[in-house]
Amino acid sequence: MPLMYGAQSEGRRDDETMRRFRHDRFGQFIHWGLYSIPAGSWNGVTYDYAAEFLPQSAGIGPARWAGLVDDFAAPEFDPEAWASLAADLGARYVTVTAKHHDGFCLWPSSLTDFTVAATPRGRDVIGELVHAYTARGIAVHLYYSVLDWHHPDWRYAISSSQDEEAFDRYLSYAGEQLRELATRYPNVRGFWFDGTWDESVKANGRWSWEIECMLKRLIPGAIVNSRLRADEHGARHRDSNGALMGDYFSGFERRLPDPWDRTVTAEDWEACVTIPQNSWGYHAGAEVARTHKHPLELLEQLVQAVSLGGNLLLNFGPRGDGSFAPFEKDVVHTLGAWLETNGACIYGCGPADGWDYPGWGYYTADAETGAVYAVVTRIPVSGAIALQLPERTRVRNATAVATGRPVPFAVRDDRTVRFEVDRASVIPLAFALEVEQRDDTAEQPEVNPDL
Numbered sequence: 001m002p003l004m005y006g007a008q009s010e011g012r013r014d015d016e017t018m019r020r021f022r023h024d025r026f027g028q029f030i031h032w033g034l035y036s037i038p039a040g041s042w043n044g045v046t047y048d049y050a051a052e053f054l055p056q057s058a059g060i061g062p063a064r065w066a067g068l069v070d071d072f073a074a075p076e077f078d079p080e081a082w083a084s085l086a087a088d089l090g091a092r093y094v095t096v097t098a099k100h101h102d103g104f105c106l107w108p109s110s111l112t113d114f115t116v117a118a119t120p121r122g123r124d125v126i127g128e129l130v131h132a133y134t135a136r137g138i139a140v141h142l143y144y145s146v147l148d149w150h151h152p153d154w155r156y157a158i159s160s161s162q163d164e165e166a167f168d169r170y171l172s173y174a175g176e177q178l179r180e181l182a183t184r185y186p187n188v189r190g191f192w193f194d195g196t197w198d199e200s201v202k203a204n205g206r207w208s209w210e211i212e213c214m215l216k217r218l219i220p221g222a223i224v225n226s227r228l229r230a231d232e233h234g235a236r237h238r239d240s241n242g243a244l245m246g247d248y249f250s251g252f253e254r255r256l257p258d259p260w261d262r263t264v265t266a267e268d269w270e271a272c273v274t275i276p277q278n279s280w281g282y283h284a285g286a287e288v289a290r291t292h293k294h295p296l297e298l299l300e301q302l303v304q305a306v307s308l309g310g311n312l313l314l315n316f317g318p319r320g321d322g323s324f325a326p327f328e329k330d331v332v333h334t335l336g337a338w339l340e341t342n343g344a345c346i347y348g349c350g351p352a353d354g355w356d357y358p359g360w361g362y363y364t365a366d367a368e369t370g371a372v373y374a375v376v377t378r379i380p381v382s383g384a385i386a387l388q389l390p391e392r393t394r395v396r397n398a399t400a401v402a403t404g405r406p407v408p409f410a411v412r413d414d415r416t417v418r419f420e421v422d423r424a425s426v427i428p429l430a431f432a433l434e435v436e437q438r439d440d441t442a443e444q445p446e447v448n449p450d451l
């Protein structure tokens, strides 16, 4: 159907900025704001829902919530240390909350007083972070919530002409804030929109279309996630003709596509995940802490995302004082150390066409060289992994990525090779496979099942 405000382009973007985003594969999400101070508790009561939703969980009105501005002193906030932590994690880009649902702005916006400028130290958090990350070669995306609990003209739905006038004022405010962000920080790489699921926003597809145009006019090549967009019929992420809006699909929140689902490999996408089961802002509650994911679970999510052609955006919620909690530093050390020696199977990689999900782990392939990687995350009880090869494919040799040492393997039949895996191996265990196409006339592979 003809659309005025649908997808602005067809198919994957192939410009340098998007190729870099695709190559990066691994980003660090940062949720930091007023919610980081109470960290899930209010007036002595702990609410186990997401810490950044505390105003809703505890019924705290905007005026009382704004009282936290005086407590946002952030004595431990050190942008250089944050940038070093992102580098140690192995993240190639960072997405930082400039304004979350509570409406508090981490940059000194001229459009409102509800910003860091009103805090005791008045630092331009976004400006200092953009400088520090960029100086370390880490790209920055700015998170912006369209949903805004603080602004008096925010509406969840439009049910009167007064609502419409108010919400139009809100959308003008948000549009001017986004212009301000793109103008103040022109070297950010992209914008990550959130809070766009309400009827009021879905009814304003033209506004979302104009925002995408404006941001890409102010910052040529800027990357915008699909969550910003609705078309004139209220269709989100994909327009009413099914075309992806924005530059990558961003509907996977705290979940990944099924490892069998190869349909997702048709487009760029990013999944965002948390270390706790469900809190993006720092949550100090013992019950929430009990459900933190193991670092290797998060690492497996990264490998799974890459095997399906997506990026993983792993969230960290610094504490109210600007420091990171020990459990987050553990994740940084575990993932950073593994990526230091095994990053070849992640960065610049994507799905290995023709190699089906094996169950003991994931296949990735280097988008440039075609090198195939078998990444083992579950060692079978037999202590060996079987690889089902694509048609007319031969494995010439195999190397352990972490050590560079050749790895013996048995050719069981025309389509199967088998690796013995040391059960004491550190997993995920990555093998680099040098493969070649066999034509049918070539001799059958030498079978050596006893190896």
Ligand SMILES: C[C@@H]1N[C@@H](C(=O)NCc2ccccc2)[C@H](O)[C@@H]1O
Pocket: 050, 052, 194, 195, 197, 253, 272, 280
């Ligand atoms: C990236 C995350 N999105 C925000 C959020 O509101 N998630 C809750 C939610 C998740 C899915 C549909 C509607 C609402 C969370 O607070 C994080 O910022």
